[in-house]
Amino acid sequence: xxxxxxxxxxxxxxxxxxxxxxxAATIEAVNQGFEVLGVYEGxxxxxxxxxDAEKHxxxxxxxxxxxxxxxxxxxxxxxxxxxxxxERLRTSTRVAADKTKVDQTVRNLDGMGVxxxxxxxxxxxxxxxxxxxxxxxxxxxxxxxxxxxxxxLPLEHDIPTFGFASARFLGTQIxxxxxxxxxxxxxxxxxxxxxxxxxxxxxGIGQSAGATLTLIPEEFGERTSIQCIADVLEGAMLxxxxxxxxxxxxxxxxxxxxxxxxxxxxxxxxxxxxxxDAAGHPRLSEIPLVDLLRKELQDRFAARGESMTxxxxxxxxxxxxxxxxxxxxxxxxxxxxxxxxxxxxxxGDIPSAVMVTLVNGNLCPVPLGDLIDPETNRTRVRLVDVSxxxxxxxxxxxxxxxxxxxxDEGILARLxxxxxxxxxxxxxxxxxxxxxITDPPGMG
Numbered sequence: 001x002x003x004x005x006x007x008x009x010x011x012x013x014x015x016x017x018x019x020x021x022x023x024a025a026t027i028e029a030v031n032q033g034f035e036v037l038g039v040y041e042g043x044x045x046x047x048x049x050x051x052d053a054e055k056h057x058x059x060x061x062x063x064x065x066x067x068x069x070x071x072x073x074x075x076x077x078x079x080x081x082x083x084x085x086x087e088r089l090r091t092s093t094r095v096a097a098d099k100t101k102v103d104q105t106v107r108n109l110d111g112m113g114v115x116x117x118x119x120x121x122x123x124x125x126x127x128x129x130x131x132x133x134x135x136x137x138x139x140x141x142x143x144x145x146x147x148x149x150x151x152x153l154p155l156e157h158d159i160p161t162f163g164f165a166s167a168r169f170l171g172t173q174i175x176x177x178x179x180x181x182x183x184x185x186x187x188x189x190x191x192x193x194x195x196x197x198x199x200x201x202x203x204g205i206g207q208s209a210g211a212t213l214t215l216i217p218e219e220f221g222e223r224t225s226i227q228c229i230a231d232v233l234e235g236a237m238l239x240x241x242x243x244x245x246x247x248x249x250x251x252x253x254x255x256x257x258x259x260x261x262x263x264x265x266x267x268x269x270x271x272x273x274x275x276x277d278a279a280g281h282p283r284l285s286e287i288p289l290v291d292l293l294r295k296e297l298q299d300r301f302a303a304r305g306e307s308m309t310x311x312x313x314x315x316x317x318x319x320x321x322x323x324x325x326x327x328x329x330x331x332x333x334x335x336x337x338x339x340x341x342x343x344x345x346x347x348g349d350i351p352s353a354v355m356v357t358l359v360n361g362n363l364c365p366v367p368l369g370d371l372i373d374p375e376t377n378r379t380r381v382r383l384v385d386v387s388x389x390x391x392x393x394x395x396x397x398x399x400x401x402x403x404x405x406x407x408d409e410g411i412l413a414r415l416x417x418x419x420x421x422x423x424x425x426x427x428x429x430x431x432x433x434x435x436x437i438t439d440p441p442g443m444g
């Protein structure tokens with residue numbers, strides 16, 4: 001048995017570039033004298049009593065992985081199994097390890113003679129890696145590779161997570177086509193983009209494509225409603241109309257559902273109780289957000305005697321296993337190579353459980369414990385700063401109501417006439433939807 005055996009696991013949802021990480025890590029590991037094992041389906045089998053190394057792992061070599069960096073998906077597949085205590089999640093916002101599953105995972109790793117571990121995944125996979133590290137206490141060195149198209153892991157200097165750029169690229173191409181269809185047919189599209197808590201992907205796609213407007217969770221309060229979100233969309237539609245365009249495409253982050261605080265309104269629209277997670281937020285899979293918004297908007301136009309064609313479109317699974325862009329391919333090969341360098345730790349000054357990142361082209365290991373929110377014991381989430389210049393640029397190219405639209409009596413009169421309502425009533429209803437980005441200090 002090799003004295004240096006590294007296992008590679010992939011957890012969470014797919015993201016473009018996974019295979020590039022696996023390939024680069026395998027090639028460098030073999031060149032450095034490691035034996036490499038790929039574990040199928042993340043922690044699904046590795047944390048189970050019926051784990052079978054012959055069935056649930058594969059020996060990786062250079063020949064097997066030398067060209068996989070071009071391909072989307074994962075040659076090791078993936079699963080959402082994690083090592084969090086599921087019972088505790090139902091009753092507390094502070095997470096803890098499932099000791100039984102963690103101990104079983106460690107026993108299975110020890111049974112295979114694993115001395116080093118690479119985990120590839122998002123926040124839950126990274127948290128699971130930390131739980132393992134707390135049990136093995138340095139006996140197995142661990143490097144986590146941050147992967148998510150949501151781009152919500154707290155990497156240094158706003159470095160993106162791998163997969164984000166590729167998902168944004170493909171999403172932009174799709175939205176571009178929808179924008180052309182919208183212009184040709186004179187209708188609106190409401191496009192839902194992935195992003196559990198953060199609006200990075202929606203904003204990135206909307207900004208790159210030049211969508212009519214993009215809505216992200218960070219610009220709304222913790223207890224918003226379908227009505228409030230619809231006000232922003234309707235205001236943009238009416239403004240677009242007085243500009244001579246009946247069409248448009250709105251990109252909407254699915255995580256907006258987490259901001260819905262009017263549970264009675266939501267349950268009335270759905271016709272059922274809404275299941276919630278441990279934090280009291282609605283489960284995203286249970287809320288067809290863009291369908292609810294479409295119905296609300298169509299009802300509003302119908303009340304004015306108009307028929308409004310609004311098409312919902314979900315930008316989802318087609319982004320996750322796409323082939324990576326050259327940028328993500330190169331980035332992921334650097335991450336894979338860097339993972340093995342950190343596992344070797346020739347100088348002995350790097351903690352035994354770290355996340356690999358690149359800052360200014362150089363390896364920057366981050367201890368897994370430094371990424372934890374002390375209140376929840378979860379991995380910290382990186383949100384879009386709506387007061388930043390990054391958001392300011394994205395917002396500058398959107399068509400939506402602005403405070404000056406309501407202050408200009410001529411524009412207000414045209415908007416009110418389009419909405420078939422008195423100007424004073426229009427101003428009152430849409431005042432909260434006409435927001436302004438706060439200028440940073442020293443800026444006019």
